Amino acid sequence: MAQLKQTLPEDQYDLVDRVLEFAACAHHGQFRKSGEPYITHPCAVAKILIDYGMDYETIAAALLHDVVEDTEMSREDITQRFGAVVAHLVDGVTKLDKINMVSRQERQAESLRKMLMAMVKDVRVIIIKLADRLHNMRTLYALNEEKRRRIAQETLDIYAPIAHRLGIYAIRSELEDLALKYLEPEKYEYIVSEVAKLRPRQADFLQKQMDFFKTQLTEMGIECEIEGREKHVYSIYKKMVNQGREPNEIYDLMAMRIIVNTVRDCYAALGMVHTLYKPIPGRFKDFIAMPKSNMYQSLHTTVINSAGILFEVQIRTFEMHRTAEYGVAAHWKYKEGKEDKDFDEKIAWFRDLKNIKDDEPDPEETIDVTRLDMFTDEVFVFTPKGEVITLKRGSTPIDFAYRIHSRVGDTCVGAKVNGRIVPLDTELNTGDVVQIQTRKDGHPSRDWLLIAKTNNAKNRIRGWFKREMKDENIAKGKEMLEKEAKRQGFDLYKDLFISEWLEPIFKRYTFHEMDDLYAAVGCGGVSTNQILQRLIEECQKKHKQERKAELLEKAKQAAHRANQNARTPSHGVIVKGQENMLVRMAHCCRPVPGDPIVGFITRGRGVSIHRADCSNLLSLIDQGDDRIIEVAWAEESPEGYRACLSVITLDKTGVMAEMTQILSSMGVPITSVQGHRGKNKVFHTEFEIMIQDIDQLERIIKQFQKMPYVIEAYRGTM
Known part of the structure; x- marks a missing residue:
């Protein structure tokens, strides 16, 4: 709070102070698995965000982020006390554990979708969530191994990629390292140990190079800071796995960063480096001219000195350096209360998220967007006017067209790459100049769904078919469902389209009538399998139940x-x-x-x-x-039959003896006995006995039910 008091205006500081007091009261008596008071967690999350220079509303929401989920407080309580903005941020972060989803995957998908949709409105939601996950990972040791592995895998699959996409390197690298620590503890410790052995020698070499470059740049009149950068553990692990290298074989284990004031100084520094040392062909990357989709900018080059030692140099401005470390946290659109209208355009992934929000797909598709598009390699292509467009590797002119604008994509009829007409399924490469040919009466083809590689393009194509061709979609959807049902041996309308079975499907996909269902299938928004799988399961269940009833009736007659x-x-x-x-x-x-x-x-x-x-x-x-x-x-049974008698009694001395005495007096042989104590001072006993028929068993049960210490007696299964 002392750190905040120095940076926040008095009214903002007072609100955060009131929030802290409120959160402490709400979490009073709650403890973490580590044994610490629960309030230490939201305070730690808030501290992470304070270090990132976030605003007072973000800090307040961080302190409250578990209040709605873990206490009796509601969003309305937070709105009334601290305002709608703080309440919105808290709601965006709140997980959906209380929602009744069919599976963990659905619950996770819906929770992630809610979080990402809130993020489109206000990126601070995801920054709070990442800080929350970071502190949870730092204290993961307090959980059992199964939970540690599950949470670590989820972190690696979802949260680290989100941090990467938003350019928050500091959080991404720590999340990855912590996840590896719990998923592959032996490999993690091995890498840490090997790097510790290599560090002194490499650090000494790097320091000499940095001092040398510092002198050269000062003589050129360029103000700069030069620092070393050590590759984080997970990044080393990936190189070991993908390239089969040991830590001592990774040349960029440590690298240097030259940080200057202007872009002009960046290129001047690059010229100095390449003048003094020979650059390695293919190792130079200009992310200043062609920024990554998460706004990352820097010059990367690998050079070799006279001793044959390779080392990497990164050159950037101070502003670029802050963006590289903190990503959107350094450039978020509410900074100093001023909205940056170009913010969404700076982060290409944000536009994909907005498309998800507009098209409202199946929640599990959100998981696909997140997991599949996060860590994909990128290509940088150009418009005819020289604008740089970033796409995932493997993208086609169709993906390019929809990246420019949905109308360009919808009316696309052809494409030129580097001045030559190419098929629409052509894979684009970095440096290509792409020109899209359009026509007013042009429209998407269903085949484009197989050609497009980005979720942005696929969602827009589906959206066009959903809007413009509803009648055709309805007819096509009917045909597809009938054909697939028949292939699996069912009549769609007679066997599967039962109103009570369709109800949960309508609810899940927000269909209002049958035509909505047909249209969704016809346009490709929902697959035939997603609809039919559940209906076929219900039909098979009904068949089994009918067959069981039939067998029961035959058994009674027999x-x-x-x-x-x-x-x-x-x-x-x-x-x-x-x-x-x-x-x-x-x-x-x-x-x-x-x-x-x-x-x-x-x-x-x-x-x-x-x-x-x-x-x-x-x-x-x-x-x-x-x-x-x-x-x-048979009319006569020549022998006895084994049956199980289950008895729940008060846990009293002598009850077991009394029960065995009753069975003995009724002439019932006992073949085995099992017992165990239950909760609330009761005792569970399972007798295996020999009887002649069901009537005898019912008489025994009635006799036991008369005992004063017997709570329940019934036929068991043992």
């Missing part, structure tokens, strides 16, 4: 009629149409005379007898209806 085709019962059971068949009672349900039963033909073990209401019957039906056979109890 129990009341004599079987003319079998003369010799086995284990007191008659198998229809069979004689001297090996029969055994299923352990899963332990049928006894009086239970409706069915037989299941096993492989090499005769017929297994199950109760008709056995919970395993549906899985048996899956193995083949033809293996289900009709069986019935």
